[in-house]
Amino acid sequence: MSDNGAANDDYNDTHRAFLQALLARQTITFPDAKPLLAAIQSAQTPNRPTLPEDISQEDFENYVHTLNSQVSPFDLEIRSTLHQQTKERIYALVNTTSDALTQMATIHSADEIAFVKRVLDGMFETYNTQRAEVMAVTSMQALKLAKPSAGEERRRESTQTQGQTQSANVGLTMAQAEKVLALMVEQAWFEFSDRGFYTLSPRALMELRGWLIETYNDQAQGEGSDAEEDDGEHVKIKLCQACKEVVTMGQRCPNLTCNARLHGHCVGNLFRAQGGREECPACKHAWLDAPPVGEKAARQGAQQRRTTASSNTGGGASRGRRQTQSVAEESDAESGANEE
Ligand SMILES: [Zn+2]
Ligand SMILES: [Zn+2]
Incomplete structure (x- = not known):
């Protein structure tokens, strides 16, 4: 890969091998790609072996770029995103058109x-x-x-x-x-x-x-107008206010009726972009003790589901005093149980 300027034109066996590897493993990170690309290049030129540390981020990006120009006619694309938990950048071969x-x-x-x-x-x-x-x-x-x-x-x-x-x-x-x-x-x-x-x-x-x-x-x-819907106003899929990608793990606005969400790794970026103001970009509520999105929300959820079932108030949107009390009681019961 000495002549990176012509990377688009020299699609060769190393690119094919890298594509095969990607197909087999579905996703890859740059650290994982380094030894892989080194092995692929060494196999191509055994007299001039490549070490993993010889593979730069730019080399890797060039491979991705070249492969993308090859696979795009097949409605495929290598895209990347940050893992919401590990914050690693994940690359994956993504199908850009067909039904999920x-x-x-x-x-x-x-x-x-x-x-x-x-x-x-x-x-x-x-x-x-x-x-x-x-x-x-x-x-x-x-x-x-x-x-x-x-x-x-x-x-x-x-x-x-x-x-x-x-x-x-x-x-x-x-x-x-x-x-x-x-x-x-x-x-x-x-x-x-x-x-x-x-x-x-x-x-x-x-x-x-x-x-x-x-x-x-x-x-x-x-179904928003349908009164039977448990919480018709709750938007199910929400995008991060900072990076605009889907949030399935992260933080939610402490104002529970607000739909603003952030990835854990995007909170700092957003506050910096707001000139240090630690508030929700949508409703301006202080972004303090933001409740979790993701499996950490599950225990709370279990309590509240039981509460909803026992209070049986019908529409989930109504937030009556009875229900609030039940939540508190459930929490007490829960913490009491934990002490035993
Ligand atoms: Zn984000
Ligand atoms: Zn908000």
Whole structure:
């Protein structure tokens, strides 16, 4: 790669090898790419071996650039994003056009795709409410979705999987569902956290961004006037106020009716951009003790779900005194239980 100026033109075996590696592993970071590219280049010119430390960020970016000009006719693109937790920059080969659910590559049967859709609904509807934006599901919660619920038939009419044969609609066995979940992690669509939650991976967030907004936000707007909707005003998919990417882990505005969200790693950038003012860019509320978005919101969520069920006030939007009291009582009960 001595002549970087002509990088676009010299697509060669090293680029093909790098593309193969990327296809096999789905995502890559620059530190992971260094030994890989060094090995690929050394194989190309054995008399002039390349060491991992010889691979600069610029070399890596040149590979990405050259590959992108090669794969774009196939509606593919290498994109990058920061991991919301590790803050590493993740590169992934992303399909730029086709429908999200059919992209979930080797998952073929309609029942398997329908299960994945139910898990996504779990992440972005059931466990993503104004009270608790978990945006993740535990294995237990995911496995409970192995079979379709009674109400699913109605909702399925609006999904993209409609064109496929859905007549059987029997769902999966627990073992099948477990296998699909493992495959989703293996293919870097899902991540499985230390605390046992499935979330969308950085690769999935890049690839599914448009689909997530279309699927979960449009629906919320469409049903906004429907009083039956638990929290119709809650925008399901929200973008970071600083970097404009989807937030599934991060912070929310302390004003719980405000839709402003930030990634943990974007908070500092935003405050600097605001000249040091540590306030919400949307509602100007002080950005202090911002509640979490992501699995950290799950414990709160569990309390509040029980509260909602016991108080049974109907519309989730009503914030009656009774409900507030219940939350406090539940919290007391919870902390009491922890002391034992
Ligand atoms: Zn951000
Ligand atoms: Zn706000």
